Amino acid sequence: MSAYNLEDRHIITFDKSQEKALYTDDLHVWYGQNEAIKGVDLEFEKNKITALIGPSGCGKSTYLRSLNRMNDGIANTKVTGKIMYKGVDVNQPNVDVYEMRKRIGMVFQRPNPFSKSIYENITFALKRHGEKDKKKLDEIVETSLKQAALWNQVKDSLHKSALALSGGQQQRLCIARAIAMKPDILLLDEPASALDPISTGTVEETLINLKENYTIIIVTHNMQQAARISDYTSFFYLGKAIEYDETRKIFTRPKIQATEDYVSGHFG
Ligand SMILES: Nc1ncnc2c1ncn2[C@@H]1O[C@H](COP(=O)(O)OP(=O)(O)O)[C@@H](O)[C@H]1O
Numbered sequence: 288m289s290a291y292n293l294e295d296r297h298i299i300t301f302d303k304s305q306e307k308a309l310y311t312d313d314l315h316v317w318y319g320q321n322e323a324i325k326g327v328d329l330e331f332e333k334n335k336i337t338a339l340i341g342p343s344g345c346g347k348s349t350y351l352r353s354l355n356r357m358n359d360g361i362a363n364t365k366v367t368g369k370i371m372y373k374g375v376d377v378n379q380p381n382v383d384v385y386e387m388r389k390r391i392g393m394v395f396q397r398p399n400p401f402s403k404s405i406y407e408n409i410t411f412a413l414k415r416h417g418e419k420d421k422k423k424l425d426e427i428v429e430t431s432l433k434q435a436a437l438w439n440q441v442k443d444s445l446h447k448s449a450l451a452l453s454g455g456q457q458q459r460l461c462i463a464r465a466i467a468m469k470p471d472i473l474l475l476d477e478p479a480s481a482l483d484p485i486s487t488g489t490v491e492e493t494l495i496n497l498k499e500n501y502t503i504i505i506v507t508h509n510m511q512q513a514a515r516i517s518d519y520t521s522f523f524y525l526g527k528a529i530e531y532d533e534t535r536k537i538f539t540r541p542k543i544q545a546t547e548d549y550v551s552g553h554f555g
């Protein structure tokens with residue numbers, strides 16, 4: 288099926304001396320009989336942006352979703368291996384998934400604001416978690432929107448419907464909603480793929496500014512985007528993380544032929 292020798296798991300070597308934001312150890316994901324992720328070991332550096340790139344169907348979204356157990360609800364899905372976060376394997380059944388997702392937040396491909404006001408989009412989950420202090424909620428709304436580079440545009444319309452915002456603004460609202468929970472790690476699955484180039488640019492700038500406070504893992508099929516914003520890149524192919532390195536190395540001198548062929552546009 289593949290012209291490449293993809294058995295070289297040892298090619299990805301990490302500096303274990305440094306504490307990572309998150310890592311997976313021999314992660315496998317099955318949808319029924321279909322093994323979509325075939326033993327992925329990856330480590331994510333704190334306060335960096337790591338891009339997951341690769342052709343469609345190679346498992347990028349599956350891998351990303353497994354990191355905060357978004358695959359849990361899908362029937363016949365099996366996930367084995369470790370997902371280590373602060374010394375805890377979040378893939379263990381006794382983990383409080385709800386609590387874990389406060390630390391490891393997710394932004395989806397299509398902006399999906401609630402059909403509520405801008406203000407309520409950001410405060411909804413906080414209120415559900417018991418936060419009632421109006422002043423504190425106001426503060427979180429302001430700081431989250433500032434961090435998501437949306438505050439100046441919406442500060443006078445916080446109580447208007449989020450659905451009236453443009454696509455790019457809606458996606459930045461979804462980022463603000465995710466960071467309002469004060470996560471450590473932000474997972475984003477092609478967050479700009481539904482956006483025009485200008486909105487894409489603002490979302491990319493937002494992410495670059497956010498890495499000061501968050502560890503960001505982003506799936507993108509857009510290689511220019513990966514090159515523009517990420518510090519590290521992993522190339523996924525047929526359910527495996529084939530190569531991982533600093534982004535500039537992946538794009539200038541990758542070690543693996545499949546990576547080279549992909550980044551030079553020969554397939555995918
Ligand atoms: N919810 C699902 N149920 C069953 N199979 C799925 C589901 N999501 C993805 N898959 C399969 O898993 C493989 C990897 O898909 P995906 O993770 O979406 O890849 P990518 O994000 O790289 O395009 C594909 O074979 C796809 O058909």
Ligand SMILES: [Mg+2]
Nearest residue numbers: 347348349506
């Ligand atoms: Mg995908």
